[in-house]
Amino acid sequence: MKNGTIISVAGPLVIAKGMEDAAVRDICRVGDLGLIGEIIQIRGDEASLQVYEETSMVGPGEPVEITGEPLSVELGPGMVANMFDGIQRPLDGFLEKTGGNYLERGVVVEPLDRDKEWEFTAVATIGETVEAGDVIGTVQETPVIEHRIMVPPGVSGVVKSIASGTYKVTDTIYSLDTDKGERSFDMIQRWPVRKGRPYKRKLGIEESLLTGQRVIDTMFPVAKGGAAAVPGPFGAGKTVVQHQIAKWANVDLVVYVGCGERGNEMTEVIDEFPKLIDPNTGKSIMDRTILIANTSNMPVAAREASIYTGIAIAEYFRDMGYSVAIMADSTSRWAEALREISGRLEEMPGDEGYPAYLGSRLADYYERAGRVITLGNDGAEREGSVTAIGAVSPPGGDTSEPVTQNTLSVVKVYWGLDSSLSQRRHFPAINWLSSYSLDSDILNDYVGKQLGVDWASMVNHTRNLLQEEAELQEIVRLVGVESLPETDRLTLLISSMIRESYLQQNAYDDVDTYTSLKKQHVMLDIIHAFESKSLEAMKLGAYFDDIVKGTAVVREQIGRMKYVPEDSPETFTEIRQSVDSTIQHVLEKEVYK
Structure with a gap:
C-alpha cells in the first residue's frame, strides 16, 4: 500500500497527499515520530487526519504510513481494574516504558499485557459446533469478574x-474447523470502536438501575439498558453524581470515561475506588471498574475517540451477559473536540459553531446503550445490558445550548443540576421540579413488586407535595406564611422534611452515601405516616402550631434517619412508633384535655 506525505499541519489536523489508497476511518502513522492519526476526510488524493497526539514539530514532507485498519480496541483479559487513555493505551504501561509521568509521542504500548499469564478453563469440547458469541472458556480476571472468552462475531x-x-493473551488456545478452513484463535478480539457490536435482539425496559441515591432511585429512576443525562453548571456536582453511581450502582461492571475533564477528578477516582467495598460483592469496587482517562491537558482529538473506546469495551462485557454502566464525564468536552476538528475542516457550522451532525453523533453513541439478548447458542439465552450516563457541562448552566438539547432528544432520563441548590449545600443538587424520567411508571411498578408495596403511589404523592410546595412558596412571598390555611402550612412542613431529610444526601458520610431500596421505602413511609397522622389530628381539632411544637423531638429523629445504618431496623421501628405516640400525645394535650 502506497504511503502519503504531509503537506500541512494545523493543530490536531494534518493534511496529506498521495493518499489515494486510503479510506475514511483508516488509522495512519503520521510523521517521522509515527504519531497515531485517523483519516476523517478524503478529497481526491488528499486526506485530512485527526491526530491523537501532540503535532508540534511535525511538518510538511514527513511520511504518512497507511495501516488500512480502523481505530479499534483490543478486547481480552487484562482490561478490568486498569486505566487507559482515549485510544486504549494503558497508562501504567506508558509509565513503565517511558519512565516519566508524561505521554511521549510515538511510543507504542500494547493495550493488553503480553507477558502476563492467565488461567484459562475450557468450556467447549472438541467436536462441538460453536457459533459467534458462544463461550469457549473462562478466565478469572478479578475476584468478581469472570472473563468469558467468546467466539468472535462472524x-x-x-x-x-x-x-x-x-x-x-497471544497464545493459541483453540482452533475451529470453519467453512474457510481451520482457524486458530487466541484470547484477544479486535473491534472497531465506531461500530456497534452485534446482538440477537434488543429488549424493552424492565429493571431499575439502583444507585443508592434516593433522589434518583425514588424520583427519577433510570432503567438497566437506559440512558441518562446530567447537565449542570460548574460546581453543581455532576462528577460527584457520576462517581456515586459508579461506586454503588447494581451493575456487574463500570466503564468510567474521563472525557476532557480536569485531571484531579480522575485522581480522585484512582485514590478512592480501590479503598471502597462494593456492597453487592464485598470486594473492592476497582475489581469491577475500567477507567479511561482523557483529561483536559491531553490531546483534544483523543477526546472524540475516548467515548467510542469506552462504549466498545462496555458492549464487549455486555456480550458476556453482564450489566454494564458507562459514565462519560463530560460529553460537552467531547463535543468541543468535534467542533474544533470541524472548524479546521472548514465545514459549515451549526448552532454555536458545533457541526451540523452533532445530534446524529450523540444519537449514535447513546443508542448503543440497551438491554439485549446476546449472540451465542450455548444453552439458555444470555442477557446483557449497557446503561449510558453522560454528564453535560453547558457554559453558565444554560441548558438551551446545543449539546444539552441534542442530548435530551435521545435520552429518556434528565437529572438537571441546579446551582441554587448547590449553593445552599443541598446535594445531590438535582432539581426535583425540572428533572424527569420517562420510564418512571414502569420502573416504579418494578420497585413496588420488589418491595411488596404500592411504591408508585408513594412516589406520586411525594412529587405532588413538592409541586404544591413550589406553588405555595409563590403565595408565601406575596402574603406571608401566616396567611396560609393550616393544611397548606402542613404541606410546607412535610415538603421541607422530604427535601432535607430524604432527598438531601451526603456522599462523604459512610452511612448516608448509599441507601438500599428497603431503607428508602422505610424512610419515605415514616415521613408519609407523619403527614397522615398530622392531618388526622388536625381534623380532630389540633392546630398546626400545636403539632409543630409537640413533634420537635420526633422530627429531629426523622431528620437523623439517613444516618441510621442499614442493619439497625429496630431504630426505624422506634421512630415509626414515636410518630404515632407523639401525635397521640398532642391530641391528648391540646384536644382531649
Whole structure:
C-alpha cells in the first residue's frame, strides 16, 4: 500500500497527499515520530487526519504510513481494574516504558499485557459446533469478574482443538474447523470502536438501575439498558453524581470515561475506588471498574475517540451477559473536540459553531446503550445490558445550548443540576421540579413488586407535595406564611422534611452515601405516616402550631434517619412508633384535655 506525505499541519489536523489508497476511518502513522492519526476526510488524493497526539514539530514532507485498519480496541483479559487513555493505551504501561509521568509521542504500548499469564478453563469440547458469541472458556480476571472468552462475531465452526491451562493473551488456545478452513484463535478480539457490536435482539425496559441515591432511585429512576443525562453548571456536582453511581450502582461492571475533564477528578477516582467495598460483592469496587482517562491537558482529538473506546469495551462485557454502566464525564468536552476538528475542516457550522451532525453523533453513541439478548447458542439465552450516563457541562448552566438539547432528544432520563441548590449545600443538587424520567411508571411498578408495596403511589404523592410546595412558596412571598390555611402550612412542613431529610444526601458520610431500596421505602413511609397522622389530628381539632411544637423531638429523629445504618431496623421501628405516640400525645394535650 502506497504511503502519503504531509503537506500541512494545523493543530490536531494534518493534511496529506498521495493518499489515494486510503479510506475514511483508516488509522495512519503520521510523521517521522509515527504519531497515531485517523483519516476523517478524503478529497481526491488528499486526506485530512485527526491526530491523537501532540503535532508540534511535525511538518510538511514527513511520511504518512497507511495501516488500512480502523481505530479499534483490543478486547481480552487484562482490561478490568486498569486505566487507559482515549485510544486504549494503558497508562501504567506508558509509565513503565517511558519512565516519566508524561505521554511521549510515538511510543507504542500494547493495550493488553503480553507477558502476563492467565488461567484459562475450557468450556467447549472438541467436536462441538460453536457459533459467534458462544463461550469457549473462562478466565478469572478479578475476584468478581469472570472473563468469558467468546467466539468472535462472524465466526462459526467445529472445535478442532482446545486446551486448559496457563496462557498469555497471544497464545493459541483453540482452533475451529470453519467453512474457510481451520482457524486458530487466541484470547484477544479486535473491534472497531465506531461500530456497534452485534446482538440477537434488543429488549424493552424492565429493571431499575439502583444507585443508592434516593433522589434518583425514588424520583427519577433510570432503567438497566437506559440512558441518562446530567447537565449542570460548574460546581453543581455532576462528577460527584457520576462517581456515586459508579461506586454503588447494581451493575456487574463500570466503564468510567474521563472525557476532557480536569485531571484531579480522575485522581480522585484512582485514590478512592480501590479503598471502597462494593456492597453487592464485598470486594473492592476497582475489581469491577475500567477507567479511561482523557483529561483536559491531553490531546483534544483523543477526546472524540475516548467515548467510542469506552462504549466498545462496555458492549464487549455486555456480550458476556453482564450489566454494564458507562459514565462519560463530560460529553460537552467531547463535543468541543468535534467542533474544533470541524472548524479546521472548514465545514459549515451549526448552532454555536458545533457541526451540523452533532445530534446524529450523540444519537449514535447513546443508542448503543440497551438491554439485549446476546449472540451465542450455548444453552439458555444470555442477557446483557449497557446503561449510558453522560454528564453535560453547558457554559453558565444554560441548558438551551446545543449539546444539552441534542442530548435530551435521545435520552429518556434528565437529572438537571441546579446551582441554587448547590449553593445552599443541598446535594445531590438535582432539581426535583425540572428533572424527569420517562420510564418512571414502569420502573416504579418494578420497585413496588420488589418491595411488596404500592411504591408508585408513594412516589406520586411525594412529587405532588413538592409541586404544591413550589406553588405555595409563590403565595408565601406575596402574603406571608401566616396567611396560609393550616393544611397548606402542613404541606410546607412535610415538603421541607422530604427535601432535607430524604432527598438531601451526603456522599462523604459512610452511612448516608448509599441507601438500599428497603431503607428508602422505610424512610419515605415514616415521613408519609407523619403527614397522615398530622392531618388526622388536625381534623380532630389540633392546630398546626400545636403539632409543630409537640413533634420537635420526633422530627429531629426523622431528620437523623439517613444516618441510621442499614442493619439497625429496630431504630426505624422506634421512630415509626414515636410518630404515632407523639401525635397521640398532642391530641391528648391540646384536644382531649
